[in-house]
Amino acid sequence: MVLAATPIGSARDATQNLHDLLAEADVVAAEDTRTLRELLRRIGVTPSGTLVSYHEHNERERAEELVARAAAGATVAVVTDAGMPSVSDPGYRVTVAAHEAGVPVTALPGPSAVLTALAVSGLPSDRFSFEGFVPRRPGERRRLFAELATERRTMVLFSSPHRVADELADLAAAFGATRPAAVCRELTKRYEEVRRGGLAELADWATAGVRGEITLVVGGATQADGGLDGRTDASALAARALELAAGGLRLKDAAAVVAEGAGVSKREVYEAALAARPAP
Structure with missing residues (x-):
């Protein structure tokens, strides 16, 4: 099984390896087959295999089918509309299923x-x-x-x-x-x-x-933003918690976030923030 990166914009970024894979794969699973057909047209490739859809609504069921085809010896390519499959796009489930079934998975690198x-x-x-x-x-x-x-x-x-x-x-x-x-x-x-x-x-x-x-x-x-090795005095941490609270977070939650980042007690930060909070 091959996870293949597709161009994120310019079709000219398609590699020769991508041309060959799309032309020769037995199955090409695409996030949107219409988008894939347009890419094929733009890069001048005629696929010899079957094009199937593989997206967030059918990936669980389709993954089993694709892994079975790959296990039987077929070359299965997985592509998305743009970029690398499984990176905020479909591809993760079929990759996990392939590994669990002992089916080798490789990647064809490209634009990201x-x-x-x-x-x-x-x-x-x-x-x-x-x-x-x-x-x-x-x-x-x-x-x-x-x-x-x-x-x-x-x-x-x-x-x-x-x-x-x-x-x-x-x-x-x-x-x-x-x-x-x-x-x-x-x-x-x-x-x-x-x-x-x-x-x-x-x-x-x-x-x-x-x-x-x-x-x-x-x-x-x-450090000035309150990074992990940054402001560790109570007043500075309290000020940071109040800034986060002003952005819509509950003060207790803001204090917990700041305390975790600074490696100190969230109670200490919360109490310091309460003391520093302007009176209503």
């Missing part, structure tokens, strides 16, 4: 929105975390951002045009207005754009509307 955005962002790339698509519900999203506020590594997230402004605003509330970030949209396409700035500045810019496929890259916490 995660690495491309990280590379062009101008933010530290020696260590990073990938957070994928964040929760759509504001409360869940804000809790996640509060937990990530003290993450020292650069973070890469996927977003969408109708949510990116709200997500940037929530990031600014949790991480601080000036935390450096980059909005990377339409990577490798005609209207590619990389917009850099502080989170609050980018949130303001995004309110006018942002189109296309979007990847966000956010700088990690520094």
